[in-house]
Amino acid sequence: MKYDSSVDINIAKAPTSKIDSVDFENLKFGHIFTDHMLVCDYEDGAWKTPEIKPYGPIQLDPSAKVFHYGQAVFEGMKAYRDDNDQIWLFRPDENFKRINKSSARLAIPEFPEEYFFTGLEELLKLEKDWIKKGFGNSLYIRPFVIATEPGVLASPGTKYKFMIICSPAKSYYTGEVRVQISERYSRAADGGVGAAKAAGNYAAQFYPTNLAKDAGFQQIIWTDANTHEFLEEAGTMNVFFRVNDTLLTAPTSDRILDGVTRKSIIALAEANNIPVEVRRVTVQEIVDAAKAGTLKEIFGAGTAAVINPIQGFGYKGEKYELPKLTDTYASFFKNKLMKIQYNLDKDQFGWRYLVKE
């Protein structure tokens, strides 16, 4: 059950909108939020009636478990407006399933599907004016769950807050990105929470990323913690390598996030006769391919940037530069994906989801 009009949602509309004060031509990613937010509290073993109310601060006890024990998971999604002013989501069922998978791994109670879809769609209807027409414009949607129960005993909470906040976004261009292949730091452990969108996974990346920046790179390609021989993710994105004309990416695992963009690219590659190998990729084969000139592309894949081309990488003190191709897989997939997202292309996989008026 997705959208369900019988779900009770308390809606308190903001008395005024701040939309007119927003410069939609110069949006910094994730900085401006819309007029409303969805809030749903978990107490006494159940999710209570979801509320949509004016966007604003939340009050928590300083001993709330999210502050001390990091019980927090999130999702990233986008809403798109097509030329006929219809509003679309992209594979929202994947985000719904994943937030509950993340929650389960962090001992957070799962959120009901009809609350997720009904709450999200009611919120989007209220915020429709924030979703601007134009290829690349979107409303970034951030569902998240935090443990709110007071108490500094390290145990799962019995009180949680599920929320959705929304931020208008332009297409995300990061400039030329060069990455450092990690030889020392790692993102996740086998048997750990790397496959969950757990808040703590992200803070853990900031310091190694700062070191990479100091060394002249913009991001890190994470390798496996055991041997640092296998390539896993790029920054906060899944990563793809094109060697000759074959696309390579690591399989999902305990350590690797099951990205929606990642799996969509794999499906598009298969549908477009682009050879794709989902297997462990060694640092050595990528270094060898770079030296041999057969490494054509590296790119990250994620909701925020869609696809983030990587122009070069560093490993063991050596720097490797990739060729500047005019006809890239990165732009092919980005264009394909965005055309589906903006209802400009047929949707052969049934990925688009219409937000009904």
Place this chain on the structure above:
Amino acid sequence: MKYDSSVDINIAKAPTSKIDSVDFENLKFGHIFTDHMLVCDYEDGAWKTPEIKPYGPIQLDPSAKVFHYGQAVFEGMKAYRDDNDQIWLFRPDENFKRINKSSARLAIPEFPEEYFFTGLEELLKLEKDWIKKGFGNSLYIRPFVIATEPGVLASPGTKYKFMIICSPAKSYYTGEVRVQISERYSRAADGGVGAAKAAGNYAAQFYPTNLAKDAGFQQIIWTDANTHEFLEEAGTMNVFFRVNDTLLTAPTSDRILDGVTRKSIIALAEANNIPVEVRRVTVQEIVDAAKAGTLKEIFGAGTAAVINPIQGFGYKGEKYELPKLTDTYASFFKNKLMKIQYNLDKDQFGWRYLVKE
């Protein structure tokens, strides 16, 4: 520089105290907080004037980075009252150094030493009545730092809140504890944040611990993520094994917290001619010792419980029961440590720290 009377602290006292409503004989760990808290904000590249104010909720934007990216670290300490009504801390310099080590690993700005000690001591002077006389009574102290800056871009924040909250505690008895040795889940990765008291490390343990509870155990002994052959920590504590009369514990590493109780036990063992080996301990040698009857004790070590004896363990479907000794290392070290903490024994290592009136 520790306590520094020239540090400016704004103090707003609570109009009334809730102390008379507290049942000090029946305290649940970490549930009741004292009348005041310390708050210090980081903004514009600097820690501002610390404030002590009435304990109460804090307001944060729903996009605050702590909720989404888990930038949060903490410490656990205790204050003790001796028979002459003097208030003592135990090795607070270790907690101070460690919170900044944790912060550095999570790209959080370090907190000034004079703010830490002056803020903490001023807070303790105000809360002195909450620190009850009696062996085992203490005030549990929770310093922590959270990233408060709004914005859903995954990057280190530029705004933080350092806080100290306090909770009165009785001696912590967990009952007979049996643990499951982890064969599948892990606590930390090489090159990860296991050595930091990072909030996200704790949430990651809840689900595997729930599975262990379902299987009839109270806690997990974590093994290394690569091979699950080496014993690392017990629940949220460091872990010690006594084989014959030798004490074994894992060395600190990327994955293992440099516990204050742990290092104090090692020092006490050395000073008391108890053979102690700080080295990697294999699951196999502990299983073999249990079978041979030479495994005398297992115990966890941490600030909250001091020492937590473990009565048995499970591994690969087998259960192992430890002998019930009358003369244990666990009680020897617990007694030694607590006597130092409560100013009942000489302090040969200089571990006690007097909170001046």
